[in-house]
Amino acid sequence: MDERLYYEDAYLTRFSAQVLERFSHEEQPAVRLSRSAFYPTSGGQPHDMGSLDGTAVVDVQVGADGAVLHLLAEPLPERTESVSGQIDWPRRYDHMQQHSGQHLLSQTFYRLLGLETVSVHFGEALNTVDLEGPSLSAAQLADVETAVNGMVWENRPIRAYWVDEEARAKVPLRRAPAVQGATRIVEIDKFDWSACGGTHVRRTGEIGLISLLRHEKHRGRSRVHFVCGGRARADAARRRGLLAETAGLLDSGVDELPALVSKQQEALKIAERELKALREGLVEYQARELLAAAEIVGSLRLVAEALNDSEPAAVQRLARALISEPGVVALLGCSRRGRGTVVFARSEDCSMHVGDLLRETLKQFGGGGGGRPDFAQGGGVAAEKLAAVLGAAVEAVRQAVGS
Numbered sequence: 260m261d262e263r264l265y266y267e268d269a270y271l272t273r274f275s276a277q278v279l280e281r282f283s284h285e286e287q288p289a290v291r292l293s294r295s296a297f298y299p300t301s302g303g304q305p306h307d308m309g310s311l312d313g314t315a316v317v318d319v320q321v322g323a324d325g326a327v328l329h330l331l332a333e334p335l336p337e338r339t340e341s342v343s344g345q346i347d348w349p350r351r352y353d354h355m356q357q358h359s360g361q362h363l364l365s366q367t368f369y370r371l372l373g374l375e376t377v378s379v380h381f382g383e384a385l386n387t388v389d390l391e392g393p394s395l396s397a398a399q400l401a402d403v404e405t406a407v408n409g410m411v412w413e414n415r416p417i418r419a420y421w422v423d424e425e426a427r428a429k430v431p432l433r434r435a436p437a438v439q440g441a442t443r444i445v446e447i448d449k450f451d452w453s454a455c456g457g458t459h460v461r462r463t464g465e466i467g468l469i470s471l472l473r474h475e476k477h478r479g480r481s482r483v484h485f486v487c488g489g490r491a492r493a494d495a496a497r498r499r500g501l502l503a504e505t506a507g508l509l510d511s512g513v514d515e516l517p518a519l520v521s522k523q524q525e526a527l528k529i530a531e532r533e534l535k536a537l538r539e540g541l542v543e544y545q546a547r548e549l550l551a552a553a554e555i556v557g558s559l560r561l562v563a564e565a566l567n568d569s570e571p572a573a574v575q576r577l578a579r580a581l582i583s584e585p586g587v588v589a590l591l592g593c594s595r596r597g598r599g600t601v602v603f604a605r606s607e608d609c610s611m612h613v614g615d616l617l618r619e620t621l622k623q624f625g626g627g628g629g630g631r632p633d634f635a636q637g638g639g640v641a642a643e644k645l646a647a648v649l650g651a652a653v654e655a656v657r658q659a660v661g662s
């Protein structure tokens with residue numbers, strides 16, 4: 260079997276190896292080496308990136324026979340017998356911080372709350388642990404975060420060593436491993452013992468910081484999202500920036516934000532209530548004014564009005580106020596951003612079909628729309644045509660009633 264150099268030294272970033280085999284894997288050029296410092300995707304930890312003789316290593320997997328497969332961006336030159344490997348260290352170190360932090364976190368959840376980790380996921384941005392048991396409170400999460408960062412600051416050594424089955428029985432493993440035979444133990448000094456083939460930092464202090472970001476219920480378990488090390492630092496900086504930006508928008512200090520936002524929400528609610536009452540009053544007033552000046556056509560009061568810079572919703576409200584009175588036909592329009600909208604409506608006691616009237620009228624001007632016999636809306640005409648559209652509709656009503 261090929262030698263995995265990261266088992267002995269997770270800090271090794273350069274190595275040389277013999278090329279044992281060159282082949283194609285998943286339609287990509289691949290090689291197997293006599294030894295490798297590249298970590299293949301396994302145990303939840305993502306694979307390393309890097310290069311072999313300058314050729315990019317884009318993926319690293321464990322083959323069916325247990326060998327480490329290095330997938331390359333392009334084939335190595337013919338007759339390459341040995342290569343020099345280079346690990347993408349920032350990516351590897353990030354994974355080491357996340358992975359070591361997870362061991363520490365899982366043991367802390369167990370010791371503080373008796374919650375066992377049932378699964379782990381390391382993502383490109385966020386990591387999660389799923390815990391068996393009831394939902395967590397914010398206070399419990401805060402306690403765990405305090406305790407786990409206390410372990411970071413104690414800067415305890417982290418060691419990896421192999422044990423046979425007999426010796427393994429004496430190791431207080433957090434979870435029994437699925438594999439038989441020789442087992443690699445990763446021990447956080449006198450605190451946590453895990454069966455793990457991953458890469459870890461030398462001391463807990465190198466994890467730097469562990470941040471528990473949020474938690475949720477997931478299939479009857481608690482899922483905790485967390486980040487460690489450089490990611491936790493970057494996340495804190497990002498949140499600080501967002502807070503400062505928000506405080507700037509509100510011309511406030513960060514500490515005053517919650518009280519200020521709460522006060523503004525309350526003020527907005529009051530303003531919205533007042534605005535609604537004013538709008539209703541205005542619509543009633545406008546309706547009275549328009550009805551007082553309405554043209555009398557037979558037994559109808561005919562209102563035709565173009566309202567500039569009004570929302571269609573405001574025009575609809577006015578139309579409803581007008582037809583709440585008996586014997587009214589309302590032909591209203593509004594224009595916004597160069598486009599015209601029309602709303603035709605009539606009182607319940609009238610027989611005219613304003614949906615048909617609207618469709619027929621707009622058709623003459625290249626627009627369209629329709630609706631019920633008593634209420635219709637349409638558009639698709641230029642704003643400057645609005646007066647002509649309403650004029651044509653008024654004429655149609657006069658003729659229909661006169662005939």
Ligand SMILES: [Zn+2]
Nearest residue numbers: 358445455457
């Ligand atoms: Zn591990």
